Amino acid sequence: MKILILKDIKVQLEKQIILDVPEFSINEGEILGIIGPNGAGKSTLLKIVALLQAPTEGRVYYKGEEKHANDVSLFIRRKFAVALQQSLLFDTNVYNNVALGLKLRKAPKKEIHERVTYWLTKFQISHLAKKNAKSLSGGEAQRVNLARALILEPEVLFLDEPFSALDFPTKVQLLKEVKEILNETSTTTLFVSHDLIEINHLTNSLAVVIHGRVIQHGMTKEVINEPNVDAAPFLLNWKELYTI
């Protein structure tokens, strides 16, 4: 089943069309990657699908019903979780940052404690529980950011370059763990990255965005191995590096 559908989306900023997507969808349980060069429109596409930004034109459907970013019920908001590259962690300790979403949902204290403990352990940040989130390294902050999103057990998870500040061994380990978690929980995921290694590891399907358009969308392996003429220059550059 298609959980999210975009129709005739256009995003215009100061007379420039930065996103032009006639048709786009995500299936339930799918882990969909979005790749493309800087400024291509990847984050904008994520924000439109996550109902965080209203398009200039077009419609977004969640489970068959049209939804508007400016008027989304708390019920729907709570089905989504977002982890962005520059995580806006709150000026309190790591434990409270991870617990916040559950507190807002008025979960029982005992449950909050159990779940926070579980996710801090999962992301190997238990030792940072009492540390102020503002004093974390980039990699530590990204772990907190991911824990904070996953603890909500969202129906749809939106990730915008959440691994970018991690050193390579940490990235590989975290990618493996996140993949395992997403597969275990069958969480529908939209994952923006310009790193083909991350995309190849985590996703089942892949959309290539260049100049605000989705120029190829298919199974990840197929898109990587058989890029169309528009996607090829971008993907082949990557593959060249890959094989060094």
Ligand SMILES: Nc1ncnc2c1ncn2[C@@H]1O[C@H](COP(=O)(O)OP(=O)(O)OP(=O)(O)O)[C@@H](O)[C@H]1O
């Ligand atoms: N608030 C804004 N004001 C002006 N221009 C914007 C704004 N947000 C995005 N843009 C422009 O829209 C285009 C798409 O931006 P977007 O952040 O979606 O690209 P991206 O593919 O995610 O880029 P990156 O890989 O660099 O993060 C860019 O040209 C960007 O400069």
